[in-house]
Amino acid sequence: MNTQIIKIYDVLRDRKKIELAAAVIKDGGIVALPTETVYGIAANALDENAVMKIFKAKGRPADNPLIVHVASLEQAYGLVSDFPDDAKLLAQKFWPGPLTIILPKSEIIPKAVSAGLPTVAVRIPSHPITSAVIRESGLPLAAPSANISGRPSPTSAQHCIEDLNGKVDLIIDGGDCEVGLESTVISLATTPPRLLRPGIITLEQLRDTIGSVACDPAVTSETSPTWKVHSPGMKYRHYAPNAKITLVHGDFASFARFVEPKRGSVALVFDGEEKKLHITCITYGSEKNPAEQAKRLFASLRQLDEIGAQNVYARAPGKSGASLAVYNRLIRACAFQEIYLQR
Ligand code: TXA
Ligand code: MG
Numbered sequence: 001m002n003t004q005i006i007k008i009y010d011v012l013r014d015r016k017k018i019e020l021a022a023a024v025i026k027d028g029g030i031v032a033l034p035t036e037t038v039y040g041i042a043a044n045a046l047d048e049n050a051v052m053k054i055f056k057a058k059g060r061p062a063d064n065p066l067i068v069h070v071a072s073l074e075q076a077y078g079l080v081s082d083f084p085d086d087a088k089l090l091a092q093k094f095w096p097g098p099l100t101i102i103l104p105k106s107e108i109i110p111k112a113v114s115a116g117l118p119t120v121a122v123r124i125p126s127h128p129i130t131s132a133v134i135r136e137s138g139l140p141l142a143a144p145s146a147n148i149s150g151r152p153s154p155t156s157a158q159h160c161i162e163d164l165n166g167k168v169d170l171i172i173d174g175g176d177c178e179v180g181l182e183s184t185v186i187s188l189a190t191t192p193p194r195l196l197r198p199g200i201i202t203l204e205q206l207r208d209t210i211g212s213v214a215c216d217p218a219v220t221s222e223t224s225p226t227w228k229v230h231s232p233g234m235k236y237r238h239y240a241p242n243a244k245i246t247l248v249h250g251d252f253a254s255f256a257r258f259v260e261p262k263r264g265s266v267a268l269v270f271d272g273e274e275k276k277l278h279i280t281c282i283t284y285g286s287e288k289n290p291a292e293q294a295k296r297l298f299a300s301l302r303q304l305d306e307i308g309a310q311n312v313y314a315r316a317p318g319k320s321g322a323s324l325a326v327y328n329r330l331i332r333a334c335a336f337q338e339i340y341l342q343r
């Protein structure tokens with residue numbers, strides 16, 4: 001397939017390019033485009049054939065459902081059989097933005113989108129390009145992250161090109177993603193509501209808005225075959241570069257003592273720490289700034305591949321607030337290999 005690559009600086013000035021993207025979508029094609037979280041591969045969510053092309057391009061298992069992106073509450077109402085008060089409260093506070101809400105689906109959702117589940121994941125993204133393509137096409141867009149399944153999610157057009165050149169009809173370069181990690185996913189199809197994937201909108205913020213919210217065990221641990229898995233995506237190895245990564249808990253001094261003798265290894269560390277270590281380092285943001293870690297993590301994981309890292313030791317982030325999202329991606333990138341150092 002020939003992939004067209006275009007750059008959009010401004011949705012008003014580049015109107016013709018938005019029209020082009022909308023035409024590709026209406027024609028049943030697939031388009032990689034930027035959202036505020038990560039880049040997505042978008043197709044008409046109501047066209048099962050178009051949606052199947054996404055699964056093929058990503059090499060995504062068919063049992064992993066897709067998020068449907070819309071531009072207005074009215075459009076969201078059409079996708080679900082019920083939009084409860086909690087959904088209204090969350091929508092009012094966090095939409096448009098990086099929150100995905102799982103609700104009972106309406107009849108119009110094709111089986112491929114929901115992977116046969118009775119629910120559908122919905123979000124109103126805030127990125128002007130995605131929003132403009134949804135409005136111009138008049139269609140809801142099914143869009144998973146625009147990576148080959150198992151690879152770190154793309155936060156720049158270059159990442160999409162690496163993974164998807166020749167596999168999608170169009171790639172829209174709209175610059176780097178603001179958030180850098182995928183949306184927070186909450187299910188309102190369970191009682192109490194349940195956090196399935198942490199993101200920059202935190203568990204604490206969700207609880208402040210709607211009260212009790214359970215945290216799915218898959219957020220912080222490996223799923224076991226005997227569990228009822230609420231979010232199919234959580235059971236797959238994810239976000240993983242080729243290197244073997246170990247997540248190391250403890251302070252910097254202990255980390256330095258532990259990692260220094262491991263010649264040939266690479267350290268994934270917080271900004272500034274690279275100056276104090278004598279082994280190769282990749283940084284992923286300052287220790288005190290989880291939003292910055294979120295924004296840079298996936299690019300840093302891809303960098304590990306670029307430098308040919310084999311054995312990586314990563315400084316662990318915290319586990320509360322926005323750090324929970326960073327931790328959730330890192331434990332998957334390291335296939336749950338964690339160690340805790342004594343002081
Ligand atoms: O920020 C994002 O959410 C990005 C951008 C493109 O919007 N999209 C994204 O999609 O991360 P994806 O497909 O990579 O992740 C969607 C996650 C998966 O873990 C999937 O299993 C889960 O949401 N999911 C989707 N529909 C679901 C449903 N009906 N029930 C439970 N989990 C669902
Ligand atoms: Mg993904």
